[in-house]
Amino acid sequence: MGIQNRVALITGSASGIGKQTARRMAENGARVVINDVVADKVKATVEEFKKEGLNAIGVVADISSKSAVDAMVQETVETFGGLDILVNNAGMERAGALRKLTEQDFDITISVNLKGAFLCSQVAHNAMVGQKHGRIINIASRAWLGGPGQAPYSSAKAGIVGLTRVLALELAKMGITANCIAPGLIHTPLWEELPEKNRNLLLSKQPTGRLGSTDDIADAVMFLADDDNSYITGQVLYVCGGRSLFSG
Numbered sequence: 001m002g003i004q005n006r007v008a009l010i011t012g013s014a015s016g017i018g019k020q021t022a023r024r025m026a027e028n029g030a031r032v033v034i035n036d037v038v039a040d041k042v043k044a045t046v047e048e049f050k051k052e053g054l055n056a057i058g059v060v061a062d063i064s065s066k067s068a069v070d071a072m073v074q075e076t077v078e079t080f081g082g083l084d085i086l087v088n089n090a091g092m093e094r095a096g097a098l099r100k101l102t103e104q105d106f107d108i109t110i111s112v113n114l115k116g117a118f119l120c121s122q123v124a125h126n127a128m129v130g131q132k133h134g135r136i137i138n139i140a141s142r143a144w145l146g147g148p149g150q151a152p153y154s155s156a157k158a159g160i161v162g163l164t165r166v167l168a169l170e171l172a173k174m175g176i177t178a179n180c181i182a183p184g185l186i187h188t189p190l191w192e193e194l195p196e197k198n199r200n201l202l203l204s205k206q207p208t209g210r211l212g213s214t215d216d217i218a219d220a221v222m223f224l225a226d227d228d229n230s231y232i233t234g235q236v237l238y239v240c241g242g243r244s245l246f247s248g
């Protein structure tokens, strides 16, 4: 049945994976909310979508702030009359060896990636309960399995897996599913900024020998968001070209 006429809020969707996911959802008939903490990027993305004939509004909000999340969900419901799909995508990373990381590195990474997903799920599910339908899709990372230099990020993403399992259990009887997607290496602007040496090392560990695309993640989100997919909940779907099959 797809996602026709569904209302989808995608956090951190003025860039990368979130932006392509929002575009694909809108192309498939959803009404989408573009959220980001960077106002200029939200404005530019909404203008771009409107030129493409897509139904989108923009809401600037820092997802680690409860009051900002309350206001964002309220604006979504007031504009579109409800909320059906939440994609907790906004994220960031502070990487480094354990001895070099600061308390602030840890706090901000947990605050944006994990607390942000918690707050958005908590507020958004209230809008879904009455309609007995909802989809919460959390963008974790293959890195939740653990990666050297990734203490804050791996911790946050592992927290998201735990959060997803709790959401699935608590919300199942309300017709709301909650699942995680764990992307591996995905081709986003950040990749281009990495030194060639680092890129080659990362690629050498890819069973597929190549990066994934933002469409690979958008495809997985679309699958989990589909009205027909009501019996998959609490799961982690790896979209990482097989990289989750071994550690190191």
Ligand SMILES: NC(=O)c1ccc[n+]([C@@H]2O[C@H](COP(=O)([O-])OP(=O)(O)OC[C@H]3O[C@@H](n4cnc5c(N)ncnc54)[C@H](O)[C@@H]3O)[C@@H](O)[C@H]2O)c1
Pocket: 011, 012, 013, 014, 015, 016, 017, 018, 035, 036, 037, 038, 041, 061, 062, 063, 064, 089, 090, 091, 092, 112, 116, 139, 140, 141, 142, 182, 183, 184, 185, 186, 187, 188, 189, 190
């Ligand atoms: N790119 C990859 O290879 C990869 C791999 C695994 C997981 N992921 C995850 O996928 C998600 C998207 O990553 P991406 O590569 O598209 O990154 P990106 O940097 O292109 O997009 C993330 C967006 O989130 C926004 N954001 C950051 N903090 C925010 C906040 N507090 N409130 C609202 N918005 C905020 C940023 O401004 C940015 O526009 C992240 O959760 C990331 O951890 C990415």
